[in-house]
Amino acid sequence: MKWGDSRGVQMYNQLLTAFDELCQEGRFAANVKRAWQLFQAEAVQKITVYSKNMINGIVKDIELHAVVIDSENIRYSSCTCHHSEFCEHIGALFFQYCKGLENGKVLAEQAYFQLLGVTRASKFIKPSDSELLINQNTNPAELFRLMHEQYGDDWKKCKHSFHPLSQTLTSIKGLAKDSPFEVQQLHWCASTLYVLYLGERALQASDSFSRYYHEMTFKRIAEPWIANLNDLLTEIKSSELQTFQLAWVKQLLAFVYECAAKSEKPTIEWDYIHYHLISLLAGNADQEHEFITLFIRRLDAEQGPYMRNMLYGSLAALKLYAGEDKEAISYIEQCQFEKVQRLIYPYVESKMLEQRWDKVQLWMDMLLQHFTNGNNLRSVGPFLALCRKASQLQPEDDRWQAIMLMLLPHSYSALAEHYAAHGKYEAWADLQMYMGRKPEDFKGNELQSIEKHAPEVVLPMYHQAVEAAIHTRNRQGYRTAARHMKKLQALYEQLGKQMTWDRYFEAMQLKYSRLRAFQEELLKGKLM
Numbered sequence: 001m002k003w004g005d006s007r008g009v010q011m012y013n014q015l016l017t018a019f020d021e022l023c024q025e026g027r028f029a030a031n032v033k034r035a036w037q038l039f040q041a042e043a044v045q046k047i048t049v050y051s052k053n054m055i056n057g058i059v060k061d062i063e064l065h066a067v068v069i070d071s072e073n074i075r076y077s078s079c080t081c082h083h084s085e086f087c088e089h090i091g092a093l094f095f096q097y098c099k100g101l102e103n104g105k106v107l108a109e110q111a112y113f114q115l116l117g118v119t120r121a122s123k124f125i126k127p128s129d130s131e132l133l134i135n136q137n138t139n140p141a142e143l144f145r146l147m148h149e150q151y152g153d154d155w156k157k158c159k160h161s162f163h164p165l166s167q168t169l170t171s172i173k174g175l176a177k178d179s180p181f182e183v184q185q186l187h188w189c190a191s192t193l194y195v196l197y198l199g200e201r202a203l204q205a206s207d208s209f210s211r212y213y214h215e216m217t218f219k220r221i222a223e224p225w226i227a228n229l230n231d232l233l234t235e236i237k238s239s240e241l242q243t244f245q246l247a248w249v250k251q252l253l254a255f256v257y258e259c260a261a262k263s264e265k266p267t268i269e270w271d272y273i274h275y276h277l278i279s280l281l282a283g284n285a286d287q288e289h290e291f292i293t294l295f296i297r298r299l300d301a302e303q304g305p306y307m308r309n310m311l312y313g314s315l316a317a318l319k320l321y322a323g324e325d326k327e328a329i330s331y332i333e334q335c336q337f338e339k340v341q342r343l344i345y346p347y348v349e350s351k352m353l354e355q356r357w358d359k360v361q362l363w364m365d366m367l368l369q370h371f372t373n374g375n376n377l378r379s380v381g382p383f384l385a386l387c388r389k390a391s392q393l394q395p396e397d398d399r400w401q402a403i404m405l406m407l408l409p410h411s412y413s414a415l416a417e418h419y420a421a422h423g424k425y426e427a428w429a430d431l432q433m434y435m436g437r438k439p440e441d442f443k444g445n446e447l448q449s450i451e452k453h454a455p456e457v458v459l460p461m462y463h464q465a466v467e468a469a470i471h472t473r474n475r476q477g478y479r480t481a482a483r484h485m486k487k488l489q490a491l492y493e494q495l496g497k498q499m500t501w502d503r504y505f506e507a508m509q510l511k512y513s514r515l516r517a518f519q520e521e522l523l524k525g526k527l528m
């Protein structure tokens with residue numbers, strides 16, 4: 001039995017949409033499952049399609065039930081069991097109807113999964129009028145409308161996993177498989193943003209118990225997408241935008257802004273995506289003017305801290321990439337630092353590589369002030385990395401090292417690494433002494449390379465450590481002292497200063513002659 005004409009397909013879509021609405025949020029899930037069992041057990045004994053919207057049939061459960069489905073007005077459907085709006089018999093009859101269509105088994109299965117809320121199905125029969133040839137003339141807003149229409153419900157597939165979104169991403173990207181490369185790039189950005197939006201939509205629907213877990217999984221799956229998006233945007237930025245590209249970028253900006261405004265606690269960093277997008281318009285005076293006006297107008301109306309931050313950050317990004325550093329800094333000072341900092345570091349580094357030390361100085365001053373002003377030192381790492389970079393590029397200028405010294409003790413490891421990497425062994429050793437580090441505090445080979453390159457600089461540290469160990473006045477301490485002395489002996493030998501060692505050893509024996517246990521350890525350590 002087939003009702004596989006175009007009318008049949010239309011009715012299928014209509015029914016699926018209507019039942020889907022009825023079964024939202026897992027309502028009737030048990031009935032849907034039971035309906036599927038009945039359908040598979042061939043419980044539907046009779047089915048008639050009549051008029052242009054009616055189906056009726058007989059379903060044999062424990063008793064026989066007469067079922068009527070009205071596809072135009074789903075709530076007028078009825079069953080003699082009178083159990084609910086959507087009973088297992090109505091469901092079974094619906095699946096039976098699906099089966100009668102062309103490719104019916106697949107359609108029935110799809111309908112089943114969709115009603116359970118685990119998959120999208122209505123798009124299985126692709127409406128041909130929505131085929132869109134994506135090229136330079138495509139209106140990007142039209143594309144977003146199409147994505148909404150065809151994929152807007154895909155977040156519902158993500159009840160247990162976000163992996164279905166990979167498929168969605170692939171199929172959306174596929175829409176542009178025959179498009180010119182410049183269009184493809186932008187379309188891929190749009191696809192990625194859309195899928196990120198779907199993921200966040202799914203997260204919002206998840207209950208608070210599993211929310212944390214879902215957030216983690218989503219972040220993990222979204223990470224490579226975002227990295228890819230950033231790569232694409234960087235590629236696009238590298239050449240001047242053509243008119244059609246401009247239209248796309250504006251559409252993407254509008255979409256991202258909307259996503260950010262919609263979600264209360266976004267998981268996706270829409271703000272940083274917005275910064276990247278807006279930076280594509282920097283250098284185009286008309287666009288800059290348009291967007292600065294727009295953002296300032298929005299700031300007047302916007303109260304939420306997340307959105308205000310994003311707007312100030314976007315203004316900063318525009319100014320920064322337009323080369324107006326002072327203006328950029330003044331906007332950044334309006335922001336919560338954590339929400340813009342990643343905009344700053346790569347920019348400053350690029351200015352270092354361009355030898356624009358005037359600009360570098362402006363930003364480093366701002367950063368230093370930020371970090372010396374308060375308790376933000378936990379995130380000082382990237383700033384210290386910039387200091388190291390600057391110091392490496394300008395070895396003759398010690399102001400960058402001076403900054404690092406100012407930020408001790410937080411800058412300790414950055415500074416130590418920097419000194420060691422640049423052969424500044426004396427400064428390295430001073431730093432260790434200043435920090436009160438003992439030889440036993442170092443990991444495995446950390447000291448070895450210094451001892452190899454500059455044995456003399458570690459001598460004071462060992463001498464100090466010997467005294468400290470003896471002052472513990474216990475066996476363990478004496479043992480440690482003896483071990484350090486053994487090391488000193490080797491170092492003096494390496495330096496060809498046997499005499500100095502002998503004099504030191506004699507003096508030590510004399511000084512601590514009363515400590516018998518210490519003497520014993522020296523003996524055991526074969527120092528005597």
Ligand SMILES: [Zn+2]
Nearest residue numbers: 079081087089
């Ligand atoms: Zn029933």
